[in-house]
Amino acid sequence: MANMRPDKNPMPHQDPQVRACNFNEVALGYTREQAIDEAQRCLNCKHRPCVSGCPVQINIPEFIAKVAEGDFEGAYQIISRDSALPAVCGRVCPQESQCEAKCVRGIKAEPVGIGRLERFVADWHNANAAGKAVAPAPNGHKVAVIGSGPAGLTCAGDLAKKGYEVTVFEALHLAGGVLVYGIPEFRLPKSIVQKEVDTLKELGVKVETNMVIGRAITIDELKEEFGFEAVFIGSGAGLPKFMNIPGENLKGVYSANEFLTRINLMKAYKDGADTPIQHSTRVAVVGGGNVAMDAARCAKRLGAEVYIVYRRSEAELPARAEEVEHAKEEGIIFKTLTNPTEILGYHNPDDPRDPRNGSVAGIRCVEMTLGEPDASGRRRPIVKAGSEFDIELDCVIMALGTSPNPLIKSTTKGLDTEKWGGIIADENGLTSRENVYAGGDAVTGAATVILAMGAGKTAARAIDETLSK
Amino acid sequence: MYRIVKKRVLNPTVSLMEIEAPAVARKAEPGQFIILRVDEEGERIPLTIADFDREKGTVTIIYQVVGATTEKLNHKEQGGFLQDFVGPLGRATETEGLKRVAVVGGGVGTAIAYPVAKKLHDVGCHVDLIVGFRSKDLVILEEEFKAASTNLIIGTDDGSYGKKALVTDLLREQIEAGAKYDRVITIGPVIMMKFVCELTKKYDIPTVVSMNPIMIDGTGMCGGCRLSVGGETKFACVDGPEFDGHKVDFDEAMARGAMYKDFERHAYEEACNLFQQEVK
Numbered sequence: 237m238a239n240m241r242p243d244k245n246p247m248p249h250q251d252p253q254v255r256a257c258n259f260n261e262v263a264l265g266y267t268r269e270q271a272i273d274e275a276q277r278c279l280n281c282k283h284r285p286c287v288s289g290c291p292v293q294i295n296i297p298e299f300i301a302k303v304a305e306g307d308f309e310g311a312y313q314i315i316s317r318d319s320a321l322p323a324v325c326g327r328v329c330p331q332e333s334q335c336e337a338k339c340v341r342g343i344k345a346e347p348v349g350i351g352r353l354e355r356f357v358a359d360w361h362n363a364n365a366a367g368k369a370v371a372p373a374p375n376g377h378k379v380a381v382i383g384s385g386p387a388g389l390t391c392a393g394d395l396a397k398k399g400y401e402v403t404v405f406e407a408l409h410l411a412g413g414v415l416v417y418g419i420p421e422f423r424l425p426k427s428i429v430q431k432e433v434d435t436l437k438e439l440g441v442k443v444e445t446n447m448v449i450g451r452a453i454t455i456d457e458l459k460e461e462f463g464f465e466a467v468f469i470g471s472g473a474g475l476p477k478f479m480n481i482p483g484e485n486l487k488g489v490y491s492a493n494e495f496l497t498r499i500n501l502m503k504a505y506k507d508g509a510d511t512p513i514q515h516s517t518r519v520a521v522v523g524g525g526n527v528a529m530d531a532a533r534c535a536k537r538l539g540a541e542v543y544i545v546y547r548r549s550e551a552e553l554p555a556r557a558e559e560v561e562h563a564k565e566e567g568i569i570f571k572t573l574t575n576p577t578e579i580l581g582y583h584n585p586d587d588p589r590d591p592r593n594g595s596v597a598g599i600r601c602v603e604m605t606l607g608e609p610d611a612s613g614r615r616r617p618i619v620k621a622g623s624e625f626d627i628e629l630d631c632v633i634m635a636l637g638t639s640p641n642p643l644i645k646s647t648t649k650g651l652d653t654e655k656w657g658g659i660i661a662d663e664n665g666l667t668s669r670e671n672v673y674a675g676g677d678a679v680t681g682a683a684t685v686i687l688a689m690g691a692g693k694t695a696a697r698a699i700d701e702t703l704s705k
Numbered sequence: 706m707y708r709i710v711k712k713r714v715l716n717p718t719v720s721l722m723e724i725e726a727p728a729v730a731r732k733a734e735p736g737q738f739i740i741l742r743v744d745e746e747g748e749r750i751p752l753t754i755a756d757f758d759r760e761k762g763t764v765t766i767i768y769q770v771v772g773a774t775t776e777k778l779n780h781k782e783q784g785g786f787l788q789d790f791v792g793p794l795g796r797a798t799e800t801e802g803l804k805r806v807a808v809v810g811g812g813v814g815t816a817i818a819y820p821v822a823k824k825l826h827d828v829g830c831h832v833d834l835i836v837g838f839r840s841k842d843l844v845i846l847e848e849e850f851k852a853a854s855t856n857l858i859i860g861t862d863d864g865s866y867g868k869k870a871l872v873t874d875l876l877r878e879q880i881e882a883g884a885k886y887d888r889v890i891t892i893g894p895v896i897m898m899k900f901v902c903e904l905t906k907k908y909d910i911p912t913v914v915s916m917n918p919i920m921i922d923g924t925g926m927c928g929g930c931r932l933s934v935g936g937e938t939k940f941a942c943v944d945g946p947e948f949d950g951h952k953v954d955f956d957e958a959m960a961r962g963a964m965y966k967d968f969e970r971h972a973y974e975e976a977c978n979l980f981q982q983e984v985k
Binding site for chain 2: 417453480488503595
């Protein structure tokens with residue numbers, strides 16, 4: 237008989253006031269007792285609606301049944317049939333709009349904490365059962381993977397397990413893509429990403445960092461000169477958007493990408509780090525997605541008072557509810573229905589050499605109301621007349637989304653892309669170029685880790701089918 | 706890890722390093738840059754490619770010790786290793802169809818002017834290479850400059866070597882003496898490039914500047930290197946580093962370049978203290 241308690245086992249967390257001053261992981265994970273208790277809430281439905289909510293169709297009821305029995309390694313084996321990065325997805329997947337949104341228990345009360353269970357299982361495996369992966373016998377085929385984010389890592393792992401000689405090319409000095417430069421330590425500890433990369437290496441995958449494909453080597457050269465029979469492009473969506481309002485190039489205006497890269501990849505938050513970051517007094521983060529929440533919570537941890545400035549209302553915030561809630565608990569101030577029109581600069585008329593000249597002094601905003609739904613289905617924000625007001629601050633972070641980097645497109649003849657830069661790929665990930673596949677944010681524009689992982693898996697399957705013919 | 710094949714001190718604060726980096730050397734072109742990290746904890750800094758040898762698989766960089774990272778770099782010796790070295794990044798200098806060019810460099814920027822001058826000179830372009838330094842003891846690469854130019858003009862601020870003149874004065878002299886330039890290419894401190902551009906604008910000579918702003922990834926990801934060119938925001942790392950000098954907002958670039966000045970000065974002092982302790 238299932239455990240019919242209506243609510244989920246709550247996730248143990250670091251106290252908000254404590255965690256707002258450190259970069260350690262916020263969510264602490266279930267204990268084994270909590271995990272078993274939560275697993276017993278699953279009804280093991282015959283029609284398994286949760287599975288249809290999962291982008292990679294993990295056999296959720298089956299793994300949860302193993303957790304309920306206390307067979308955690310068994311549960312891990314079930315998850316890892318479909319997911320390459322369970323410790324990552326258990327932390328950053330938007331379960332509330334995927335598997336958990338379909339959970340029957342969620343109709344009348346809270347759904348089963350599927351994400352929390354996935355995380356528990358993956359962490360248990362990493363701590364207790366992870367042996368060294370063994371590289372299979374090589375099958376004689378060479379595949380290049382561009383980018384070491386979730387799409388690339390997954391594609392590389394799946395192919396390596398089948399004996400392909402896989403080389404992953406990463407532009408930065410560290411593998412992991414958005415998992416290392418974008419998502420902060422307090423949401424996804426970097427040791428977890430490193431573990432995934434190490435596992436790939438054990439499987440025989442070569443990881444070449446500091447390689448900017450399109451500059452150092454083109455895709456055509458990978459195929460013609462370096463002997464790669466197929467190429468997977470998982471280069472993500474790294475190009476930051478700005479608002480094109482006055483003052484955006486003032487000192488103290490960051491793209492979220494820059495701000496987060498300095499903190500996460502370059503560890504600028506640590507005392508004595510070589511990479512600088514501005515320690516601000518008051519910060520506005522413009523945008524309402526997960527990246528905006530990450531940037532805001534990082535700025536808070538560096539000691540600032542932080543505002544989220546978002547032009548729609550709270551209901552439309554694209555960020556996960558959990559992230560919004562965590563941000564609020566940590567003291568982030570939400571200015572919704574607010575849109576910046578100008579970033580105000582500091583200028584000392586008496587001293588042209590004042591070092592503060594050209595720095596951010598504030599942000600000018602207007603209040604918004606919501607009108608009729610627009611093309612995206614969300615209600616269109618409209619400026620409220622005469623509502624202009626200024627907020628005094630010294631740092632603005634633009635978190636308005638990102639688009640795919642044009643470098644590969646511009647250096648690969650015949651690679652078709654959408655107008656906005658996304659690479660065009662069919663349902664198998666195949667692009668307009670023979671044996672060149674693509675997936676993840678490079679194709680869809682900024683999306684989720686799990687969708688990128690799914691695309692990496694699909695392409696790996698298609699590459700295997702083509703090359704093993 | 707990337708091996709330092711050769712290190713040569715050019716003047717008291719400027720040194721040259723030839724780095725073994727075949728993947729970078731394979732494609733490097735004048736005008737492009739690399740990003741390096743000295744050690745595992747190091748920051749990423751961009752440096753323009755000063756020379757390259759495709760056969761040896763090496764890339765030459767020339768740097769001036771200005772902060773903590775270049776100080777750490779300078780403590781590396783021949784045979785040592787750099788943690789990371791990525792490139793070539795940015796767009797190469799466009800040299801096609803140019804008949805007569807003035808390449809104007811200042812200080813350590815002259816090192817970056819060198820490969821551009823060399824390439825133009827190699828393809829038969831008439832190159833007036835105008836280089837300026839503060840004083841005689843800071844003059845670098847004179848032999849190389851001679852070999853890469855039709856006409857080498859050296860100026861120093863204090864008159865201790867060559868002519869006592871700023872590069873802008875030297876360039877104006879050439880223009881007024883009748884030199885007809887298809888293009889002026891200028892590389893050096895932002896303030897110098899600004900004044901070169903003000904001069905060439907008067908004479909309506911197309912002018913290219915090489916910008917070296919603060920950067921992290923160098924691939925278009927962070928936007929830290931953005932600058933205003935003709936009212937539009939451009940990323941130096943992917944749209945540049947070379948831009949139409951008559952359109953660049955130099956004042957904004959200078960302000961942005963000074964963003965971490967306090968941090969840098971502090972880090973530099975700490976690095977110096979650290980190295981002094983090691984010497985004891």
